[in-house]
Amino acid sequence: MEVNEQIAIDHGLKIEEYKKIKELLKRNPNLTELAIFSAMWNEHCSYKSSRKHLKNLFTKGEKVIQGPGENAGVIDIGDEDAIVFKIESHNHPSFIEPYQGAATGVGGIMRDVFTMGARPIANLNSIHFGSTQHKKTKNLLRGVVKGIGGYGNCIGVPTIAGQTNFDDSYNGNILVNAMTLGLVNKNKIFYSKAAGLNKPVIYVGSKTGRDGIHGASMASAIFDDKIEEKKPTVQVGDPFTEKLLLEACLELMKEDSIISIQDMGAAGLTSSSVEMASKGKLGIELDLSKVPCREEKMTPYEIMLSESQERMLIILENGKEEKAKEIFDKWNLDFAVIGKTTDTQNLELLFNQEKVAEIPIDYLAENAPMYDRKWKKSKLPQKIDYPKDLFKSLKLESCLTKIISNPNICDKQWIWEQYDHTVMGDTIQKPGGDAGVVRVHGTNKAVAASVDSSAVYCYAHPLTGGKQVVCESWRNLISVGSQPVAITNCLNFGNPEKEKNMGEFVECVNGISEAAKFLNFPVVSGNVSFYNETKDKGIKPTPSIGGVGILNDYKNMLTMDLKKEGNLILVIGKTEGHLDQSIFSRIILLEKKGPPPEVNLFNEKNNGETILKLLDKKLIISCHDISVGGIIIALSKMCIKGNKGVKINSQIKLLNKFNYFFAEDQGRYIIEIENNNFAMVKKVLEENSVHFDELGVVDGNKLTFKDELNISIQDLNKKYKSWLKNYMIS
Amino acid sequence: MKSSVIIFPGSNCDRDMDVALKKHGYKNKMVWHDDIDLPKCDLVVLPGGFSYGDYLRCGSIAGKSKIIKSVIEFANSGGLVLGICNGFQILTETGLLPGVLQQNKYLNFICKNVHVKVNNKENSYFKNIKKEILELHIAHNEGNYFCTKDELEVIKNNNQIALTYCNTEGSDEEEFNPNGALNNIAGLFNKNKNVLGMMPHPERMIDKYLSGNDGSIFFENLIKNYI
Amino acid sequence: MKVKVIVTLKNGVLDPQGKAIQQTLNGMGFVDVKDVRQGKYFDIEVNETDENKAKFKIDEMCKKLLANLVIEDYKIL
Amino acid sequence: MKVKVIVTLKNGVLDPQGKAIQQTLNGMGFVDVKDVRQGKYFDIEVNETDENKAKFKIDEMCKKLLANLVIEDYKIL
Ligand SMILES: Nc1ncnc2c1ncn2[C@@H]1O[C@H](COP(=O)(O)OP(=O)(O)O)[C@@H](O)[C@H]1O
C-alpha cells in the first residue's frame, strides 16, 4: 500500500509531520516505517508538547542517582541501597475497560522499575473518578480497584498508599495513575543505554499478539461520543507471567551478562529498540521473523506496533545467550535472539529475509517534533468576601459531619482492603495513614511514600496549585517521621492544543519546579498524559505527585492515631482562615470561586524541618498534616484512628470559628505531645520561629468544643467509615 | 526442626515464610516445584501467593506439579504439612484436605486483621499454645470454605476444625466471619491432624511493628512441640 | 477437532457472583431476571479426529483438572 | 424461561488462563491438547415466556453488563 497524506492522518500524524518525514527520508516511507514514525512522534513517546517545559523541572540533588530520562528515577538511601521509583498514567484504557486498563497500568509501572534491576517493594495509586452521582462512576471505581488489586496482589507487592478523588470533570475521563518503588543495590543498577557492536538483542517474556495496536496513539487521542463503538483494542494483563518475568530478570541480572535492558511499554518493540539504540548512539537490526508471535501471519507492521504486555528487550554480552536462555526456560518464558547492535545508526528491520524498513535512529528520537505551544497565563482570582451573616445559621457539628462523610474526605478502606498491603512482611504503615511505610528488608531503614494531587487548587490557580501539591507530598512524608528525598510526577492535563490547557500545564510545572527546588525535593521521574478530554470538556489540571522519604530508623516512625489521655494537642503553623477553594466553601457555602490557599515555601520548609527536630528529640507522640477540610477534619481523623476524644481549648484565639476550623491554610500539622514536655516543645518551636496554637487535650471518647461540639468518636467514625461502603453496595 | 518451603511459579509468600521460619529457629530449605524429591525434613510448607496465577481455580494447577506427589507421600507417612492461604487451597485441590475454598462471600479480595479461635489442641501444631484466640492477618480472594453436609459431619466428628473466625472474645457470629466460610472455618486438619490448611498468614505477624505478632506464638509453639 | 465444555456449580452450592450479577441486572432495570448462575466455558482444541476418542479424553481432563467435582458438574457439548 | 449465554474473549485477545490450562494439560500427559480458551457461562432465568422477547432482553444485558465488547464476544444459546 502506497502511503499518502490520508494514511498519515489516520496514524495520528499532522500533515506537516508527514511532510517532515518525507524530507528527512528523502523518500516516501512505506507503511511499516510510517507506523514507526507515528508511534515515536506521538505525544506519548516524544513528549512533543511538554518537552520544552519539562526541562525547567528541578531534578538535581545529592541523593539523586538517576533523574528523569530513564525507565525510572533512582535515589540513594545510604549504605549500598537505592530506591527506584516512578509513577505512570493509564487513564484512557481504564475508562474503556476498567479492570484490564488499571491492571496493565500497574503491570507497566512495575516493569519500569524492575527493568532497572530493582525488586518492587511497594505500589501506590492515585485514582480520580467522576461525580458519585454519575451513572458510570460506581462500575468504573469497582473495576479499577479490582484491576489494581488483581495485578498487584498476584505479583505479591504490597499496595501501601494512594489517593482517591471524585469530581465531575472526570465524568468522561477517569484518571488511573500507578506508582511503584523498588529496591536495588546502587552498584547494580541497569540502564537502557545500548553499548557495543554486534551484541545480541534478546526478546523475552510473553508472545507478541495483535493486542493494543495503536495503544500509544490512543493515549493521546481525545475521546468522542463514538468511543463506545470504536472498541480500540485494550491489552489483557497477565500478572502471573509478569511475576515469572520479574523473577527471571532478577535472576539473570545477578550474572554479568546484561548490557542494557528495556521493557516494552507504549509502542512496544518500536520504542524500546529505538530508545536503546538512540541512547547508545548505535544502530540496531531486528529480524522480525524471529519474534515469538501468539497469532498466525502477523505482519512487520503489527509486530512493531503491538503492545502485548509482559515483554522485555535485552542487549546481552556475546556468548551469554545459552546461560540466559536457561534461566528463561526455567521460568517457562519465551526467549529469542532477534537481532544485533550495529554501527549504521539505523533501525533496520528484516522479515523473511527481506528488508522491510530502514530509518536513521536520529529521525525517530532526536528529530522528533518539539512544539512550543501557545499558552495562556491565569490570573489569581479575587478573594471572596463572605457576608458575616452567611455563617450565622451554620452549626459547627453538622458542618463537620457533613464534610467527614463527603466522598472526597471519607474513609477509603473499602478500596485499600482489596489491596494486599502486607505481603513481603515489611509494611509498617498501612494505607490510611499520611504515607505508607515499608522497611528496607533486613535493615533498620524504612521508606515512606505518598501520592497526592489537588486538582481544585490547580484549576483555580495552576502556579499556586503546582506548588501546593509538592508541599502536600512533603508534609505527608514529614508526618510519618521521614526525611523527604525526591518526587515523581504524573501530569494529567487536557488538550495541549488549547491555550488554556497548555497554560495550566506550563504553570503547574513551574509551580512544581519552584517548590521542589525550595524544598530540595527534586523530581527524578514522571510521565505526561495529555488529551484527557471528552466531548470538548477537559479535566481539571491534575498533577499527581508521588513523594518518597527515608527513615534511618523505622522505630521512629510516626502515626496519626492519638495515643494517651491527657496528652496535649498542638497546631503547628499559622492559621490565617483561608476558606476559598476549601471543601467547606464548596459544600457548605456552595462557593466555588476564589484563590487557593497561599503557599509560603519558607514556612513550609521551616515548619516541616522543625517537626523533624522535635521528632529527633523524641518529643512527638503522634502527628498528622492538615490538608483538605482543615484543622477539624485532621483532628477528627486522629481521634478516630486512636479511638480517643479531644477537648478543644475554649480559650483558643479564634478568627471566626468556621475560618479557624475549616481553613485550608498550608504548612500546618497537628501533633500530640506529652504534657510535661510542653516547655521543651515550646522552646524548640520558638527557637525556630514556628507559630503554634494549643488546640486541646486528649480526653475521653468525645470531640468537644465549648457547647458547640459534642460528638462521640464512635458517631464520628460511623460517618467517616460508612459512606463509601454504603455507596458501593447500594 | 527442619522445614521445606515449596516454591511454585507464582508463589509470593515464600520468602516471608522463609524469614519467619528462620527467625523462630527452624532450619529451612526452599524447594522448587519441578523437583521430584523432598529434602529430608520434618515440616513441609506450601506458602501463600498465586501459584500459576490462580488461573482456573486457586491451587488447582499447583496440585498437578511434580513435587506434589512427594508431598502427598510425606503427608501420608505422617509428616507435618502446613498450607497457608494458597497452600490451603492447594491442599484441598490435592485431596489431602476435604472441601474447597470458594470466592469470598462479598466478592472482594480482603486484606485485614482477624481473630481466630484455636479449636483443637490435641495435635503438634497447637498443643500447649498459650493463647486460645489469636489475632492473625488474612489476604485472600478465595477463602470461603465449603464442603458437603456429609463431609462436614465427618470433619466435626473427627475434630478436624483447627481454627474458626471469631471476635476478640471468641464469639463466632456471622459478622466476624470475613469471607462466608462454612462454620467460620479458618483452618482445617486432615483426619490424622498432621496436615493443616489455614487462610490466615502467621508469617506476616512476627514482630510488633507489623500488623501484630501473634504469628510468632504459632511458630514458637510448633517448634517447641517438636523438640 | 474443537470440543466445548461447560462447568457449572452443583445445585445447592452458593453462587455469590451469580447472585451479585442478578442484583445488578435488577438494579439496571431488568426486573424480570429471577436468577443467574455463573459457570465456566472452555474451547478445547485436540489433535484427534475421532469424535468419541476426543470426548473420552476430554471427559478425563474434566475429572482430573477442569472441574472440581466437590462443587462442580461438567458437560461436554 | 431459562436462557444460556456464553461470553468468550475475542480472537486475538490474550487468554492467560487458557494458556496456563493448556500447558498444565500437556504436562499431565494430555499431549494432544493444542489450545484452550476459557470463557464464562451464564444460566439466566427470566420471567418471560416469549422466547424472542426473552432473547432480546438478554441481548441487551449482554451488551450492557455481561460482556465488555472491547475484548469479549457473546453468544446466546
Ligand atoms: N486508591 C487508594 N489506594 C490505597 N490507599 C488509598 C487510596 N485512596 C485512599 N487511600 C488511603 O486512604 C488514606 C486517606 O487518604 P486521604 O483522604 O487522601 O488522606 P489525607 O488527606 O489525610 O492525606 C491515605 O492514607 C491513603 O493511603
Ligand SMILES: [Mg+2]
Ligand atoms: Mg495527609
